[in-house]
Amino acid sequence: MSDRNVYDYPPRFNLRSFFNRFGKLIISLIVIGVILLFAFDSFYTIKEEEQAVVITFGKASAVNTAGLHFKLPLIQKVKKVNTTIQGFTIGYDATTNQNIEKESMMITRDFNFVNVDFFVEYKVSDPVKALYASDEPVTILKNIAQSSIRSVVGRYDVDSVITTGKNEIQSEIKQSILEKLNRQDIGIQLVNISIQDAEPPTEEVMKAFKSVETAKQGKETAINNATKYQNEQLPQAEAKVDRILQEAESTKTKRINEANAEVAKFNKMYEEYIKNPAITKQRMFYEAMESILPDLKVIIDSSDSGIQKLLPLDQLMEGGARE
């Protein structure tokens, strides 16, 4: 041994002396490393929005209080599970907004195609089951959702899907998913599913649908116009009715007044007349004749010899009323 010492040069690089010099240091480094490893592997933190599953020799248990927790280093393993509400889309790609026809295209009860997009929200309700009851709980949820969507939409006609029935359809789908999910018990829970978009499948079909809307509006417009006509005509007619009645009333009153006026005039004339009836009568007769005769041809008929004379009254009355 001592011989070797002679040949080892420089002696301080001899393996043994190396160990002698650094051995303790290396060992203490390893020990420190192991201690650090144990130290760091013996605690973990849970945030408010997550829960942890601690696995001890394969056996899992859930820890759900936020904060700092201890565990057995190396032996216990911790898996963290996000317990916030998460979501995914069906029918379109959330990042590119591109339609995924295989997911969105479906047949309605009345053999129409519709393009319907959905947004599904879920959260983990049981972290242990979410990790272990199935391999891909979210994929299963998505497939359950797709199956439910198709069977519910298949029960409605296209008009309900596109317009009026959305809420009803949504809640039926939700019900269906909840039932199916409940049967599988895979640790996740449906929060909500909502219809994003429900549209006819192609541009042309869309146009045809829009034309129905236009026709519907046109119908309303036609009815409104007719109602407008009605609203104009009825008051006008009322006014006309009023005019007719008012005119009738005025005619009636006028007539009565005429009668009264005539009677008054007659009474006055009669008063005068009755003082000397014969003369007044004569006077009135001749006055009348004066006003009539200038314009007349007069034929006098003597009953024994027929028509005797035609008076040229024009000449006779020359310078009379005619000018």
Added chain:
Amino acid sequence: MKKTIARLIMIIVLLAAVAVFYSSMIITYENQYSVVKRFGKIERVIDKAGISLKVPFIDTVSAVPKSIQFYDMPESDVITQDKQAMVVDNYVLWRVVDLVAFNQNLNSSVAAAEGRIDATVYNAIKNVIGNLSQAEVISGRDGELDNKIIDYIGDSMKQYGIELISVETKRLDLPVDNRNAVYERMISERAQKAATYTAEGEAEAQKIRNETDKQVAISISNAEAQAAAIIAEGEAEYMRILANAYNTPEKSEFYTFIRALEAAKASLTGEEKTLILSADSPLAKIFYNID
């Protein structure tokens, strides 16, 4: 030297101990069964998660999934009873229920199980849909079709130690080349609907106008009738007043005379009128005198 050999032996023994320790330990996770076999024969099955022991080196352990398995079937074409092509896309949820059968028949392989499931379910779908018309297939999607498929499969998967939890149709569609026909039909349906709305609108509008015109005509006609009655009242009043005024023979006579003169005036004024008088009328006498 002896010291070195002794150290070496110690290290080997230590390693062997560790190997034996590990080999005698079974860790079973929550999502698996541990199947313990001795010389190829299933000795026992551990279905609780945790740690357990086995005979080292002699017992072998294999893990079999305990969790629900999801199998997404490839999309496939099927023909309905009325010879219509359709595209179906199904998924299957299944799990291992009988570990012995699963091991014996499928060698505990999930892939092998999926192969079996695929063949069986596809066959069932093809047969069930093949016995239904397209209309029945579409309207029967509400669980009915899936139930029929499960009924068709029956317990034929039992021999493999597998239970099909559910077989569901996530897509049931017409092939792309059939779609255009459907689009055409949809468009024509819409056109018809639009035409109906337009016609309805016109008809209803016309009805409202007709109703309006009728109401207007009726109320004016009523008003006219009422007006005539009012005017007649006026006329009656007129006559009554006049008749009352001429209620003595003298008055009556005078009135007749005045009316006669007025009538004569009214009828004899104007152009081209001719008066024929009897020769013994007072007027004629006047004319004779003139002559």
